[in-house]
Amino acid sequence: MNWLRRMMYGRYGSDQLNVAMLVLSIALLLVSRLLRIRIFYWLSFILLVLCYLRMFSRNITRRHEENQKFLRYWFPMRERWYRMTDNLRDCRTHRHFKCRNCGQKLRVPRGRGKVSITCPRCGNQFLGKT
Ligand SMILES: [Zn+2]
Incomplete structure (x- = not known):
């Protein structure tokens, strides 16, 4: 070379x-x-x-x-x-949710059916389908 x-x-x-x-x-x-x-x-x-x-x-x-x-x-x-x-x-x-109370974005693993999600920022609880 x-x-x-x-x-x-x-x-x-x-x-x-x-x-x-x-x-x-x-x-x-x-x-x-x-x-x-x-x-x-x-x-x-x-x-x-x-x-x-x-x-x-x-x-x-x-x-x-x-x-x-x-x-x-x-x-x-x-x-x-x-x-x-x-x-x-x-x-x-993952599925992405938005807290209806404070607008915080939440990330939840898929395929768990209907789960109760608690917002880590304001403590608001809601149901979400994963
Ligand atoms: Zn919240």
Whole structure:
């Protein structure tokens, strides 16, 4: 792998943005194959070329800035996705109730039939179907 190291010397290499572009490029290629949409094939090709151009770029500061910009969008997006899948998983195992007295949100495991629920905040008791 010496030739590779020599070739990559002074060049930017890979980062998160490049990985994202590569994944998107492969996804577009698959979609273009499945739906036979030509434009997706070309988009995939362009992305791949851009990916390589970034990798072999000597303008390391500029590429680093691009990656930072990408990460500023990417991290909140990933965070939102994690929260969404967590909520979905929770919905299957728990039911959410709202105390009619104080508005406190309560979480009760599913599948216990009709149970008496006591609000931990105000002590209000009510029946709920799990
Ligand atoms: Zn309450």
